[in-house]
Amino acid sequence: MTFGAASGTLKNFGRVLALLVVLGVAANCASDPPPEDYDDQEYSVNDPLEGLNRVTFEFNQTVDAVLLKPMAEIYVGVVPKWGRDRVNDILNNFGEPSNFANALLQWEMERAVTSMLRFAFNSTIGLGGFFDVAEGIGLSRASEDFGQTLAVWGVGEGPYLVLPLLGPSNPRDAVGLAVDWVIDPVSRSFRSHEKNQRFIARGIDQRSRYIVDLETLEETSIDFYAAMRELYRQHRANEVRNGELPPPLPIPSITLEEFLDEEFDQTAASGEASEQ
Amino acid sequence: MKAMTIISPGRLSGRRHFIAVLAILLFSFSGASVSASANDGEASEFIRDLGERAVDVLRDKENTTFAERESAFRNILVDGFHLRTISRFVLGRHWRSATKAQRQAYNDVFVDFIVRVYASRFDSYGGEQFEILKAVNSDVEGDTIVRTHILRPSSSSPIGVDYRVRVIDGGYKVVDVTVEGISMLHTHRVEFASVINRKGMDGFLDELRAQVVARGKNAVN
Numbered sequence: 001m002t003f004g005a006a007s008g009t010l011k012n013f014g015r016v017l018a019l020l021v022v023l024g025v026a027a028n029c030a031s032d033p034p035p036e037d038y039d040d041q042e043y044s045v046n047d048p049l050e051g052l053n054r055v056t057f058e059f060n061q062t063v064d065a066v067l068l069k070p071m072a073e074i075y076v077g078v079v080p081k082w083g084r085d086r087v088n089d090i091l092n093n094f095g096e097p098s099n100f101a102n103a104l105l106q107w108e109m110e111r112a113v114t115s116m117l118r119f120a121f122n123s124t125i126g127l128g129g130f131f132d133v134a135e136g137i138g139l140s141r142a143s144e145d146f147g148q149t150l151a152v153w154g155v156g157e158g159p160y161l162v163l164p165l166l167g168p169s170n171p172r173d174a175v176g177l178a179v180d181w182v183i184d185p186v187s188r189s190f191r192s193h194e195k196n197q198r199f200i201a202r203g204i205d206q207r208s209r210y211i212v213d214l215e216t217l218e219e220t221s222i223d224f225y226a227a228m229r230e231l232y233r234q235h236r237a238n239e240v241r242n243g244e245l246p247p248p249l250p251i252p253s254i255t256l257e258e259f260l261d262e263e264f265d266q267t268a269a270s271g272e273a274s275e276q
Numbered sequence: 277m278k279a280m281t282i283i284s285p286g287r288l289s290g291r292r293h294f295i296a297v298l299a300i301l302l303f304s305f306s307g308a309s310v311s312a313s314a315n316d317g318e319a320s321e322f323i324r325d326l327g328e329r330a331v332d333v334l335r336d337k338e339n340t341t342f343a344e345r346e347s348a349f350r351n352i353l354v355d356g357f358h359l360r361t362i363s364r365f366v367l368g369r370h371w372r373s374a375t376k377a378q379r380q381a382y383n384d385v386f387v388d389f390i391v392r393v394y395a396s397r398f399d400s401y402g403g404e405q406f407e408i409l410k411a412v413n414s415d416v417e418g419d420t421i422v423r424t425h426i427l428r429p430s431s432s433s434p435i436g437v438d439y440r441v442r443v444i445d446g447g448y449k450v451v452d453v454t455v456e457g458i459s460m461l462h463t464h465r466v467e468f469a470s471v472i473n474r475k476g477m478d479g480f481l482d483e484l485r486a487q488v489v490a491r492g493k494n495a496v497n
Contacts, residue, residue, distance in 0.1 A: 045466055140433070209431070212400050220393040220491070222483040226470035230463045238457025243436060245423075248416040249462060251451050253444055254364045 047160040047229065056162040057225050063165060064207075072207035086130055088205055092141060093122045093129025094198065097185040102144035106152040111142040111242070143239065146183075147176025151240040160229055168232035319420035319441040320411045322448040326356045326439075327406050327424065334401055346395040350387075353394070358442065358449035359387055365451075366464045370472050378477050385484045392491035403429040406437075417442060419451070 047053060076084070096119035103112035118134040118141065126133040135141070150172050151157070158171040166177065181187065187195055221227040237246065333340075333348045353359070363386040364371055374382065409423040420441045425434040440452040452461040472480045 045470075135433075216397050216400060220396055220487070221467065222480075222487055223467050223470045223474075226467045227463060230466040231458055234458040234463065235456065241457065243457060245412060245414075245421060245438065246457065248414045248419060248421070248440065249452075249459065250416060251361065251365050251440070251461065253358070253417065253442065253451070254361045 045160070045229070046158070049159060049161065053160060053162040053229075054225055056164055057228070059164060060162065060167055068203060068207050069211065071204050072211055075204050076208050076211065084205070084208065087201065088209075089122070089126070089132045090129045091198070091202055091205055092132065093119065093126070094186045095143075096122070098180055099142060099144045101183070101185070102146055102149045102180075103142065105146075105149045106144065108142075108144070108242070111144065114139050114142050115144070142242070145173075145176050146179040147173035147236070148240050150176055151236075157233065157236065160233070168228055170236075173236065317411045317420065319448060320408045320422050322356075322441060323422040323424065323439050323450075324408055326352060326450070327408075330398070331404065331406065334398075334404070337399075342395075342399060345399060346391065349395045349398065350391045353391055354387075356448075356450050358444050358451050359390070361444070361449075361451055362390075362461060363387070365461055366468055368465050368469060370469065370477065374477055378481065381481050382484075385481065385488060388488045389484045392488050396491055401428070414440075 079087070096115050100112055100115040100119065103109075103115055118132075118139050121134040121137075121139070122129045122132055125131075132141075155172050157173070161169045161171065161174060163169045163174060169177070187198075190198065217227065217231075218224050329352050330349070333345050333352070337345070363383065366386075367374070367382065371379070405427045407425050407427070409425060412421045412423065413419075414421055422439045422441055424437050424439065426437055427434045436456050438454040439450050440454070441448050442451050443449075452459055454460070468480065471483055475483065
């Protein structure tokens with residue numbers, strides 16, 4: 001892979017990348033407590049920058065409320081579903097070379113071939129990606145990105161980060177975003193205003209598909225920030241696993257007797273508990 | 277796009293043949309994965325029944341009020357889910373440090389909270405279909421994980437929902453639901469812990485109660 005075209009911007013970029021990778025690797029060493037301490041694991045939520053993250057999260061929420069969400073709503077109001085599906089298909093098709101490259105880097109041959117065939121079919125019979133004909137013959141989109149590639153290579157997610165405008169992330173995925181941005185073969189063939197247009201279109205397209213879901217989630221959360229953080233972490237872990245089942249968490253059954261027993265224990269130990 | 281080429285009519289037949297062969301190959305692949313789901317166990321049947329009940333609730337949305345759907349949803353939840361295990365798990369280690377009065381208050385509000393929250397989330401759906409993919413035995417607590425797909429009319433890609441099913445007191449009960457790999461139990465646990473850490477147990481209980489009240493108001497509208 002050559003970085004020739006982007007070598008000017010790459011210098012500063014490289015420093016940030018290196019720093020973020022180091023953060024990610026270092027964080028990886030200190031994660032995952034043993035499963036027997038599962039009751040305590042909730043405290044292992046790796047978010048040392050929570051204060052700053054919450055501020056950035058609020059900022060993003062504001063930008064979303066005044067800009068992104070209204071744009072998405074107008075888009076849904078003006079463009080019928082058929083048209084939005086075509087836009088989504090075209091944008092997805094532009095993503096296939098990147099899916100292919102990352103699947104290769106992860107040595108996921110089946111997924112690499114799927115992405116390649118999808119790009120071939122949809123760019124030709126699908127009229128330049130206008131129609132996702134590959135889906136119809138059982139070639140479902142296999143989304144891969146460089147954040148996932150790094151995960152497969154053993155880089156841990158590191159501390160949770162909320163990026164301005166880009167939203168939930170972590171050092172590994174932030175590096176992934178940046179690398180995808182630079183090496184994406186489709187992006188590289190675009191002029192810069194085309195890149196920006198694609199970025200904005202992607203943003204509105206993505207947002208338009210979660211208007212109701214995000215609204216309901218926000219309304220029904222007692223801590224929307226914490227809920228989003230957890231959703232992001234599990235969502236990314238699921239993407240890295242390519243949707244395979246995770247190792248099941250230990251969820252002990254509580255019988256009625258145990259339930260009541262614990263209450264009795266608590267009564268006996270209530271003096272101790274109130275001292276804490 | 278350079279990769280986009282217009283197929284000339286003369287070359288079409290050859291390509292079409294190739295694509296037809298490929299399509300048959302691909303279909304037979306997907307056929308193989310469908311037949312693998314034939315060994316659905318009793319756990320799958322249990323989830324199928326539960327899912328059909330849920331789909332029925334959403335089916336005649338025009339002829340029912342939200343309150344009626346919520347009450348039907350509560351019955352499904354109480355029948356199908358082991359709420360005692362879920363509520364205890366979700367509170368994590370904060371259960372141990374809670375006073376008896378706090379535990380009592382938590383037990384009083386938890387089921388209402390879960391019913392209200394999920395009835396609201398659930399009620400925005402309609403016209404969904406679901407299919408049972410397969411049942412996987414896990415080595416934890418003898419649980420069976422029933423993998424399903426929900427097909428939404430609004431989207432071409434299905435949503436993967438996994439139900440973690442356990443035999444408790446001689447009957448099947450759901451102990452966790454995972455949507456696209458995201459465990460609802462674990463997500464609530466982390467969310468609850470975050471609130472408890474910032475506002476204390478009583479502040480957290482107030483938040484739960486406030487959410488129940490807010491959803492209740494929503495239900496009237």
